[in-house]
Amino acid sequence: MYGLPLLSLAIWIPIAFGVLVLATGSDRNAHAARVLALIGAFLGFLVTLPIYAGFSTELGGFQYVQKLEWIGHFNVNYHLGIDGISLLLLLLNSFTTVLVVIAGWEVIQQRVAQYMASFLILSGLMNGVFCALDGLLFYVFFEATLIPMFIIIGVWGGPRRVYASLKFFLYTLLGSLLALVALIYLYFVSGGSFSLLDFYDTPLTLTAQILIFLAFFMAFAVKVPMWPVHTWLPDAHVEAPTGGSVVLAAIMLKLGGYGFIRLSMPIVPDASHALAGFMIFLSLVAVVYIGLVALVQTDMKKLIAYSSISHMGFVTLGLFIFNPQGMQGAVIQMISHGFISGALFLCVGVLYDRMHSRNIADYGGVVNTMPVFAAFFMLFAMTNAGLPGTSGFVGEFLVIMGAMQANFWYAFLAATTLIFGAAYTLWMYKRVIFGAVANSHVAQLKDINLREFAILAILAVAVLVMGVWPHPFTDVMHTAVNDILSHVMHSKIPVAQQ
Amino acid sequence: MQYIQPLWPAYAELFLLGMACLILIVDLFLRDENRGVTYLLTQFTLAGCAVITWAYSSGEPDHTFSGMFVGDLMADVLKLITYFGVMATLVYARDYISLRGMFRGEFFTLTLFATLGLMVMISANHLLTLYLGLELLSLSLYAMVSLQRDSTRATEAAMKYFVLGALASGMLLYGMSMIYGATGTLETTRIFSTISDDGARNVVLVFGLVFVVAGIGFKLGAAPFHMWLPDVYHGAPTAVTLFIGSVPKLAAFAFVIRILVQALGVDEIQGHWQQMLAVMAVLSLIVGNITAIAQTNIKRMLAYSTISHMGFLLIGILAGGLNGYASGMFYVVAYVLMSLGAFGMIMLLSRQGFEAENLDDFKGLNQRSPWHAFLMLLLMFSMAGVPPTVGFYAKFAVLQAVVEAGHVWLAVIAVIFSLVGAFYYLRVVKLMYFDDATDTALITPRGDAQVLLSVNGLAVLAFGIFPQPLMALCGSAILASL
Numbered sequence: 009m010y011g012l013p014l015l016s017l018a019i020w021i022p023i024a025f026g027v028l029v030l031a032t033g034s035d036r037n038a039h040a041a042r043v044l045a046l047i048g049a050f051l052g053f054l055v056t057l058p059i060y061a062g063f064s065t066e067l068g069g070f071q072y073v074q075k076l077e078w079i080g081h082f083n084v085n086y087h088l089g090i091d092g093i094s095l096l097l098l099l100l101n102s103f104t105t106v107l108v109v110i111a112g113w114e115v116i117q118q119r120v121a122q123y124m125a126s127f128l129i130l131s132g133l134m135n136g137v138f139c140a141l142d143g144l145l146f147y148v149f150f151e152a153t154l155i156p157m158f159i160i161i162g163v164w165g166g167p168r169r170v171y172a173s174l175k176f177f178l179y180t181l182l183g184s185l186l187a188l189v190a191l192i193y194l195y196f197v198s199g200g201s202f203s204l205l206d207f208y209d210t211p212l213t214l215t216a217q218i219l220i221f222l223a224f225f226m227a228f229a230v231k232v233p234m235w236p237v238h239t240w241l242p243d244a245h246v247e248a249p250t251g252g253s254v255v256l257a258a259i260m261l262k263l264g265g266y267g268f269i270r271l272s273m274p275i276v277p278d279a280s281h282a283l284a285g286f287m288i289f290l291s292l293v294a295v296v297y298i299g300l301v302a303l304v305q306t307d308m309k310k311l312i313a314y315s316s317i318s319h320m321g322f323v324t325l326g327l328f329i330f331n332p333q334g335m336q337g338a339v340i341q342m343i344s345h346g347f348i349s350g351a352l353f354l355c356v357g358v359l360y361d362r363m364h365s366r367n368i369a370d371y372g373g374v375v376n377t378m379p380v381f382a383a384f385f386m387l388f389a390m391t392n393a394g395l396p397g398t399s400g401f402v403g404e405f406l407v408i409m410g411a412m413q414a415n416f417w418y419a420f421l422a423a424t425t426l427i428f429g430a431a432y433t434l435w436m437y438k439r440v441i442f443g444a445v446a447n448s449h450v451a452q453l454k455d456i457n458l459r460e461f462a463i464l465a466i467l468a469v470a471v472l473v474m475g476v477w478p479h480p481f482t483d484v485m486h487t488a489v490n491d492i493l494s495h496v497m498h499s500k501i502p503v504a505q506q
Numbered sequence: 507m508q509y510i511q512p513l514w515p516a517y518a519e520l521f522l523l524g525m526a527c528l529i530l531i532v533d534l535f536l537r538d539e540n541r542g543v544t545y546l547l548t549q550f551t552l553a554g555c556a557v558i559t560w561a562y563s564s565g566e567p568d569h570t571f572s573g574m575f576v577g578d579l580m581a582d583v584l585k586l587i588t589y590f591g592v593m594a595t596l597v598y599a600r601d602y603i604s605l606r607g608m609f610r611g612e613f614f615t616l617t618l619f620a621t622l623g624l625m626v627m628i629s630a631n632h633l634l635t636l637y638l639g640l641e642l643l644s645l646s647l648y649a650m651v652s653l654q655r656d657s658t659r660a661t662e663a664a665m666k667y668f669v670l671g672a673l674a675s676g677m678l679l680y681g682m683s684m685i686y687g688a689t690g691t692l693e694t695t696r697i698f699s700t701i702s703d704d705g706a707r708n709v710v711l712v713f714g715l716v717f718v719v720a721g722i723g724f725k726l727g728a729a730p731f732h733m734w735l736p737d738v739y740h741g742a743p744t745a746v747t748l749f750i751g752s753v754p755k756l757a758a759f760a761f762v763i764r765i766l767v768q769a770l771g772v773d774e775i776q777g778h779w780q781q782m783l784a785v786m787a788v789l790s791l792i793v794g795n796i797t798a799i800a801q802t803n804i805k806r807m808l809a810y811s812t813i814s815h816m817g818f819l820l821i822g823i824l825a826g827g828l829n830g831y832a833s834g835m836f837y838v839v840a841y842v843l844m845s846l847g848a849f850g851m852i853m854l855l856s857r858q859g860f861e862a863e864n865l866d867d868f869k870g871l872n873q874r875s876p877w878h879a880f881l882m883l884l885l886m887f888s889m890a891g892v893p894p895t896v897g898f899y900a901k902f903a904v905l906q907a908v909v910e911a912g913h914v915w916l917a918v919i920a921v922i923f924s925l926v927g928a929f930y931y932l933r934v935v936k937l938m939y940f941d942d943a944t945d946t947a948l949i950t951p952r953g954d955a956q957v958l959l960s961v962n963g964l965a966v967l968a969f970g971i972f973p974q975p976l977m978a979l980c981g982s983a984i985l986a987s988l
Contacts, residue, residue, distance in 0.1 A: 034876075078974065079899075079973055079974045079977065080974055080978065081973075081974060081977040081978050081981055082903075082906065082977075119872075122872075122876070144902075147893070148893040148894055148898070151892055151893045151898070152892070152893050152894050154892065155883075155887060155892060158932070158935070159935075159939060162935075162936060162939060162940040163872075163939050163940060169940065170936055170940050173936070173940070174929070174932060174936070177928070177932060178925065178928065178929060178932075181892075181925055181928055182922075182925050185921035185922075185924065185925055186918070186921060188902070188905065188921065189905060189909065189914065189917050189918060189921055192902075192905055192906050192909045192917070193909055193914065195906070196909065196910060
């Protein structure tokens with residue numbers, strides 16, 4: 009199993025194929041570009057399967073570790089390794105990439121090669137973030153994802169794409185630059201190493217911890233995104249092409265939550281505890297307030313975007329109550345949200361491709377013309393609302409259970425999402441799908457084709473399996489969650505200061 | 507004291523001088539259609555210099571001309587990069603200048619003399635040698651800026667450059683004379699030993715330092731001595747802007763190291779100039795990045811971007827220590843690589859009677875030529891400091907050095923203003939990728955310029971993915987030379 013550097017393959021296969029796809033050049037070779045992209049995405053997904061199969065659920069620490077010298081001058085290493093949490097995200101990412109490539113198959117007709125290549129390169133870079141065990145390597149992958157995403161939103165996006173892409177880029181850059189300063193500071197404190205594992209054992213004073221926490225917070229909170237730095241997300245989502253929205257919601261947002269898990273919590277545990285109240289407050293604001301904001305949206309994509317923010321509030325809430333249920337729930341929520349938001353954006357994409365409108369008011373009675381589609385959309389809407397038996401329920405339930413152990417009111421406020429979530433999702437569903445046929449455009453709609461059916465069916469199976477039998481997911485991350493929690497419970501303030 | 511020292515550390519300079527004089531004469535006998543010979547001879551001269559410098563590089567500091575001139579590893583590395591930079595400049599410029607009637611002997615001989623000035627500055631071990639190199643460079647540049655005699659803008663730029671440059675040289679000379687008054691010597695290493703033996707309470711010395719730093723600020727183009735820079739960049743023909751905007755920064759870096767570190771790097775004095783550089787660095791970051799946003803001319807925009815890059819460079823230098831200087835050197839090398847590419851691209855897009863110098867000329871470049879757009883994308887992201895490009899590691903190394911020196915606040919200011927800076931680089935990317943082309947002329951550069959530009963752009967990426975060799979080289983060059 010250790011013969012092949014599987015993690016490196018998972019990172020570099022999509023990137024290499026991205027470059028190949030780019031080389032096919034102009035739109036005359038569009039078909040070649042599409043096929044090549046699909047092969048690349050599929051191979052990228054294939055290599056993650058043996059990683060999952062060979063992953064030991066018993067072993068603590070990191071597996072599939074690979075370490076090569078990269079920048080000797082600063083003692084930076086090409087150091088990869090995964091635990092259960094990264095494994096799940098790795099799988100989710102590689103899986104989503106295949107769907108995104110298929111989803112853009114016919115819809116994208118301009119600059120196909122560049123479109124496909126951007127997604128493949130983006131996918132490889134995000135795998136890199138999930139595998140990196142070296143602070144600088146993490147940062148390089150983390151930052152480099154901005155470039156393809158910037159291009160994706162800006163080139164294939166909607167009317168206000170320029171504004172949205174700039175906002176996206178500058179928001180996220182501000183956060184990560186401060187995180188860079190924090191990483192450099194940690195390099196000196198830890199005695200000249202960028203290894204995350206060394207950072208975990210570095211004693212730090214509470215003041216230093218809080219400053220580092222805030223710097224990381226800037227980087228990751230923007231990515232999550234947490235209230236009040238969430239405003240880039242609705243803009244970016246609305247303007248991005250369907251594939252962009254899917255990747256943005258399904259994977260990019262996870263970089264934030266993953267950053268909290270991998271960097272903030274183990275490196276600065278005392279600051280995490282000291283600022284947990286603040287984090288929980290922001291998370292609850294996201295859950296409740298953004299849930300209400302979602303209720304009044306008239307644009308479907310915007311509604312799903314706000315719903316994403318509200319659901320990501322659950323992730324940060326689950327993380328900062330520091331118990332196993334909460335953290336497991338948070339990770340499950342990340343994965344499940346990846347499937348659900350991806351599916352919902354694809355559903356909106358299906359409608360948008362036919363009607364070129366995302367306005368709820370332009371629809372009505374779609375069920376009469378697209379019954380199969382309506383059934384799928386129903387399932388995903390229910391999942392988004394957290395219906396038991398679907399993946400949406402598992403994560404939310406675990407987080408609420410964890411929150412209950414910490415404080416009744418946290419759980420109470422978090423549970424309101426079950427009401428708001430159901431309200432905004434189902435109300436939108438009702439207005440779009442049910443009722444009389446709203447206009448002649450709706451009357452002419454064609455139901456989904458085989459390609460769309462395949463994508464939605466795969467996702468439907470995923471959310472149902474995860475909802476009914478979450479064991480394979482919770483099983484692999486069990487040890488990782490305990491590892492992280494043991495780091496967080498262990499104070500790092502130097503003894504003399506305590 | 508050895509009176510007759512071997513001249514070999516200066517062989518490359520002597521070769522260049524001889525060849526420049528030869529080319530000057532040969533060119534007189536050439537017809538216009540054979541002007542290519544001058545071009546080839548110039549390229550040959552530079553390549554010859556590279557071979558000589560490479561062959562005679564010993565790694566240890568060697569002095570000649572009674573200790574006025576030094577050949578050390580830092581000098582060798584910087585000179586080699588200078589030759590390649592100038593060669594690249596000429597390749598990029600060839601089409602541009604021949605379309606604008608500047609493909610004449612003067613352009614090449616002036617370039618060679620300017621290069622000689624750069625080399626002398628890089629290898630100077632004596633304040634007068636430094637000054638000599640600087641003046642040789644400056645006078646050649648004044649003439650090059652005004653080479654397009656009919657252009658009022660170029661003439662105005664040359665005038666401004668000359669007046670302000672002369673003022674700065676005067677200040678520098680004044681400062682040097684005070685340093686001489688305080689220490690009794692002009693040789694950098696001896697200034698250092700004199701100050702460290704006698705202590706540095708001398709008011710005259712600090713007074714002289716202020717003038718020297720002001721002169722340096724002017725030559726680097728750091729705020730508040732930056733006023734000439736946008737006008738000269740804008741007014742000069744792009745080929746000359748390319749020259750001014752790239753390789754002289756290498757010599758300016760050497761200049762700072764020779765005078766501030768090697769001569770005045772004594773602890774007490776160092777504290778003084780570090781403070782001055784800190785003020786200049788912060789001002790440069792603010793002025794450069796914020797003013798660049800308002801520019802619509804890409805040459806002016808890059809001029810302000812240069813100012814902000816110089817701010818970053820100064821931060822590296824003021825961080826001090828081997829790491830600080832090495833980071834500064836890495837930064838300046840990375841900067842030269844990026845600015846060569848960026849100005850090269852501007853020239854590539856220009857054609858007969860058309861200067862691609864407005865930001866809008868980059869509109870829809872991705873539709874016209876995806877490859878050029880991609881190269882420019884790499885260059886812009888590199889200038890903005892986004893990984894995985896060399897610009898990121900340059901900024902990273904500087905931040906690393908300044909945090910090590912304990913000035914975390916400077917690092918925070920630097921990153922905040924690089925965020926501001928990211929905006930205007932992104933705007934170029936936005937124009938190239940998001941907007942539709944208004945100009946549909948085909949881009950047909952010469953083959954060699956095209957290949958070189960591709961290599962240049964990809965080097966920005968390659969050094970970003972594998973920065974180690976270049977970083978190690980800068981580290982050992984600084985280590986061997988201080």
